[in-house]
Amino acid sequence: MSTTFQLDTSTSRANPTPAPMRRLTVPMIRARKVDGVTAEPIVMLTAYTARQAQLLDPHCDVLLVGDSLGQVIYGLPSTVPVTMEMMANHAAAVVRGSYHSVVVVDMPFGAYEASPQHAFEAAATLLKASGAAAVKLEGGEAMAETVAFLSQRGIPVMGHVGLTPQAVNVLGGYGARGRSQAEAAKIVGDAKALDAAGAFAVVVEGVVEPIAIAVTEAISCPTIGIGASARCDGQVLVTEDMLGMFERVPRFVKKYEDIAGIISSTAEKYANEVRDRSFPGPDQLYQPK
Ligand code: KIV
Numbered sequence: 001m002s003t004t005f006q007l008d009t010s011t012s013r014a015n016p017t018p019a020p021m022r023r024l025t026v027p028m029i030r031a032r033k034v035d036g037v038t039a040e041p042i043v044m045l046t047a048y049t050a051r052q053a054q055l056l057d058p059h060c061d062v063l064l065v066g067d068s069l070g071q072v073i074y075g076l077p078s079t080v081p082v083t084m085e086m087m088a089n090h091a092a093a094v095v096r097g098s099y100h101s102v103v104v105v106d107m108p109f110g111a112y113e114a115s116p117q118h119a120f121e122a123a124a125t126l127l128k129a130s131g132a133a134a135v136k137l138e139g140g141e142a143m144a145e146t147v148a149f150l151s152q153r154g155i156p157v158m159g160h161v162g163l164t165p166q167a168v169n170v171l172g173g174y175g176a177r178g179r180s181q182a183e184a185a186k187i188v189g190d191a192k193a194l195d196a197a198g199a200f201a202v203v204v205e206g207v208v209e210p211i212a213i214a215v216t217e218a219i220s221c222p223t224i225g226i227g228a229s230a231r232c233d234g235q236v237l238v239t240e241d242m243l244g245m246f247e248r249v250p251r252f253v254k255k256y257e258d259i260a261g262i263i264s265s266t267a268e269k270y271a272n273e274v275r276d277r278s279f280p281g282p283d284q285l286y287q288p289k
Helices: 028-030 048-058 083-094 114-131 141-151 165-171 181-197 211-218 239-243 259-275
Strands: 041-045 062-065 102-106 135-137 157-162 203-205 223-226 234-237
Touching: 028 102, 028 157, 041 048, 041 239, 048 062, 048 083, 048 181, 062 234, 083 114, 102 114, 114 135, 114 141, 141 157, 141 181, 157 181, 157 211, 157 223, 181 211, 203 211, 211 223, 234 239
Parallel strands: 041 062, 041 234, 062 102, 102 135, 135 157, 157 203, 203 223, 223 234
Antiparallel strands: none
């Protein structure tokens, strides 16, 4: 695990390093919502690597080192097997690659549920190892005591309600939540409990739109929607999903690009040039003086 927080500008090989900006803070993100109104929506994307962070950073307010890296980077079947070491290493890389955004790191499944004390130790380990500013954890009312324990002891917490992927084995899948009245009431109650416990923001994932709006109106801290509503106080997507890295994505993802197509056709061009010996060409070769 990395223990140094120095910004390593040498990784910026292809582009000039952006001039270091003053990094946003957790209180600045929390303060975007005043008396229920968020004039400037919060822009959040996932990031897992230093270079990805460099590219996303100027456009975002928050970079989330999501445990979705389990599926996106490691090819795991869910977020359940993701480890503390994975989260700490990727979070450290994202901190090194960013200057502007608040970096939030997901607490992996099993690292925080047992007790507030257990959660504090895990969260402190992640923040010390990475230099990230805050943690995110999944769950509502059941996690409120933990959220209060952490936030009163110097660890800002972002909550996550609705579809909580770490609970896939309990939920039985990744379908939208809040379709029944009981489920809808529970999601609103969960978000209220996190807000009262001191969460600085709450991710609302995969819920029917009226629930996302009800949660946004019911809590004082900002909501960050994913498969929720444009009326949330901010939005987040998994970067690889919105770039078009995967063929199959959830219904709520908008693919802004076809990166998979670009990578595939570029690899094909390279392979053809290697095979017909047109690469490397004169521009790529060292000549004797
Ligand atoms: O792990 C993740 O990327 C997330 C976002 C989808 C909110 O939790």
